[in-house]
Amino acid sequence: MASTPSSEVAKQPAAHKLPWSEIIAFAAIAAIVVAGVLAGVLAGASPQGILTNVGFYASIAIIFAILALGFNLQWGYTGLFNAGIAGFYLIGAYTMAIAITAPSPPIVIGGIPVYPGHLGGYSLPLAVGVVLAMLASGIAAAVIALPALRLRADYLAIATLAFASILQIFANNLQSVTGGSIGITGIPKPVEFQSADAPFLNAATIVGIGSLVLLFLLLLLQFMAESPWGRVLRAVREDEEATMALGKNTFNYKLQAFALGGALMGLAGALFAVTLGYVSPSSSFAPAVTFSVWVMVIVGGSGNNRGAIVGGFLIYGLEWLSVQLKDYVPIALAAGFVTIRGLLIVVGFIASISAVVLVLLSRHRPTSAWHRVMQRIQERGLARNGVIGAIALYGLGWVFVLLEQYAPGAIGDTIFYIRLMFIGVLLILLIIYRPEGILREQKRVLR
């Protein structure tokens, strides 16, 4: 039977190949950190300031990685599309804040209410706050899921999206509980430092605790999701009806995965509250957070826990880097602008001309060896992409020229927004060339 060779292939150990996906992923993250550090150095920041900044990147990236792990359990493994990640994140953050802060009564100055106060101020230990945050988000996820999971997949997305929006409005307006638009401040740090380098020490503690938590979660999720239980989750993702016909109570599995994912998002929220020291119904819990986490899991590789973490560090890294560059780019551009512009235009011009000439040549000289080379290039679509790329370079150079002439400083101001476009382009390229993400889902070879 034709199947014999394939069984031999399956028995062979994986060839000694370098794990290129992992190498590329870590190189990209390292490049982001190095670029951020360089931007800081060039802008003249102190070494400790730069380290604090990198620490901030690491702590927020860890939080996003935990969000991505939660979403990966829900969507990557079980196929449940959660459009309200920000909502479960918010519940975790506010629960943590209410549980662990000291009482903060309303403030009224000269008859004008300045701060409405908030619920609680229970001064509970941090660990208790984390558990409460996870419970609150997990239970919220289960309650949302109970009716919505019985419906078709789209309705779960609609229900969670609405849920997250409602929560943000509540956080803003339910003043006696949430402190209104000011939110809750004075959230205690894991360790209170008094010295001058407190910001740095704070960042270091958070990164230390966060790394341990993340490592523990990775091991735990890997253990759970790669077990027979996780196999049922993946079966539900593939075909729920068939899984039901194989004797699995699919509703229970969906509920478990969704609630556990929600609890992870609550944990991320709790860490966020401690990291920042305050929570407010700001952009931290906007729908954009949900979208970012989607991108992280898609880019990292859905159905792969390590991929979710890589996606978190990578996509948040781009966001963080754009903030670093915002300070530095205008200075750099002012100095090196003419050179960059000139280089772009010259390179783009030469590249476009030569690409066009090469393509034309290859059409009119049918028999030469050169022709065969060209044909191979053309077959791979390289020539076409080369032409497009060269013309884009050329165009970009002129965009710089025009921007400098008519809107000086515009590039520095817009780089923060250009990052969104950049992430979008990255996502499109990835979906075209590697739809399964950087770290693809592994095939589970059973012995």
Next chain:
Amino acid sequence: MASESILRVSAVEKAFGGIQAVDRCSLTVLPRSITGLIGPNGAGKSTLFNIIAGLYRPDGGEIWFDGMRIDGLPPYEIVHLGLTKTWQIPHELRNLTVLENLVLAAKDNAGERLLNLFFRPLEVKRDEKQWRARAREVLKLTQLEGLANEHARTLSGGQKKLLELSRVLMSDPTLVLLDEPVAGVNPALAGSLMDLIEKLRQNGRTFFLIEHDMNVVMNRCDWVIVMHQGRRIAEGRPEAVKADPTVIESYLGG
């Protein structure tokens, strides 16, 4: 009669919009038989199977399996009672391997309960090992062992049919509903597949199958039921059904 039968469908109805797919259909299947269900396209055969397996809820009527009323039960409970079905269009779990597809079909695997992972690790390990061994045995039986660690999506149409049957064997059912088991399978393999079904029947299982291949129906089934427009219009031994004028008119053709 009622006490003898392993499956009794009585006056089951199901409508989709204005179409009465199954119209007060009644039939019985005897234990340890291979019973064929034939009829023209759209007669309601697959719908009836889906109703029996619990995937559709009937609008009316009763279904009894092995002395228990099963209509209204969810599909996973029906599987645990010992009634399994295969699909006309294979429902393989595409991004799981063939072996995973099979192990998943086992009825009681301790590791599929989340808490057992933490509190009964030995049981989880033992069950998983046992079911993997069982899955490999089944794959040998259905000649898929060489593809055990391939993604199910890479199988050919015929191999997917075999995968369906392999999964059924994992749950050790007493009654198997087969929806066109040999459609798209090459003749030699189809023959050995039907031999396998015959062997399993001798081990005490019952098969109820939809099939359009009249050779299979005539040679392998010991009872044939004919459906037309949602109703049972005839039944009997294969030769008798073949000669029945109503069957010839509605299905077999002159």
